[in-house]
Amino acid sequence: MTTAGPRLLGPADVRALAASIGLRPTKQRGQNFVVDANTCRRIVREARVGPEDVVxxxxxxxxxxxxxLLEAARRVVAVEVDPDLARLLPATVAERAPGIEADAFEVVEADALRVTGLPGPAPTALVANLPYNVSVPVLLHLLALLPSLEKGMVMVQAEVADRLSAPPGSKTYGVPSVKAAWFADVRRAGSVGRQVFWPVPNVESGLVAWVRRDPPPTAATREDVFAVVDAAFAQRRKTIRTALRGAGYPTEAVDVALTRAGVQPSARGEILGVHDFALIAEGLAMGSGWGR
Incomplete structure (x- = not known):
């Protein structure tokens, strides 16, 4: 990296780059580009990206x-599904960050939901303005795929940020909250104004920060636990016993599992934490020989 560091993009730069490849942002791919350099620096700073991080x-x-990110990190691996954008990005980096090392940046042209690995050293951080239409699946997929990820910050739709960081018992608590909590301690890390994007989106944006931690101790697999979570929230306001029976789990196995987990049959999924779901899934996998 040069002493001066990369030259970040402003509104005119973003529009000029888009025009150079005839790009018209599409809602289908969630293309709302950040045009404010200060917002980008804020995200990197609050994500606590440092010179040892592979992002x-x-x-x-x-x-x-x-x-x-290239101002702060040792290496950045950018996963881009749009082939035109994937081809343009290396040229942009070469022009605006000419002093970085050759191995400090790499583009992977791929759908992030379908990647099975990334090139180079194991990544330590995930920092992204995620496509809003697939933000939760992408986040969960990468957390599962890349256990080396220690921390991260993502920008998502404000309502999604609320759900990802919601505690048990809150009105926004649900499947994304529990599944994210399996991997990490998650918190809401602020808001981002609409005017920093081009084109200006119709929704508010929020930042979500997370720090990796071990999942709850359980003999159940993650797939077992997530199946129970999905069943518990398939019909909100159903009791956990009713929801699990409705999902096809045998009544006897459900009753044994809830007793073993210390969860009242009349409890609702909305008040249960990830540890509760792990215990229930473990009981279901063990009790009466039932497993998923």
Whole structure:
């Protein structure tokens, strides 16, 4: 990296880059590009990215956040599904961050939901302005795929940020909350104004920060636990016993599992934490020989 560091993108730069490849942002791919350099630096700073970090960025787009990450990280691997954007990004980095080392940046042209591995050293952080239409599946997929990820910050739709960081018992608590909690301690890390994007989106945006921690101790697999979570929230306001029976778990196995987990049959999924779901899944897998 040069002493001056990369030259970040502003509104005119973003529009010029888009025009150079005839790009018209589409809602289908969630293409709303950040045009404010200060916002990008804020995300990198609050994500606590340092010179030893190998960062995964999903949906780098035209490179606004990428350049800010290159100011701070040892290496950035950008996963971009749009072939035109994937081809343009290396040229943008070469022009605006000419002093970085050759191995400090790499683009992977792929759908982040379908990647099975990434090149180079194991990544330590995920920092991204995630495509809003697939933000939760992408986050959960990468957390499962890349156990080396220690921390991260993602920008998502505000309502999704609320759900990801919600505690048990809150009105926004649900499947994303529990599944994210399996992997990490998650917190809401602020909001981002609409005016920092081009085009200006119709929704508010929020930041979610997370730090990896061990999942709950359990003999059940993650798939077992997530199946129970999905069943518990399939019909909100159903008791956990009714919801599990409705999902096809045998009544006897459900009753044994709830007793073993210390969960009242009349409890609702909305008040149960990830540890509760892990215990229930373990009981279901063991009790009466039932497993999923």
């Amino acid at each position: 995964v960025e999903v949906g780098p787009g035209l490179g606004s956040l990428t350049l800010a």
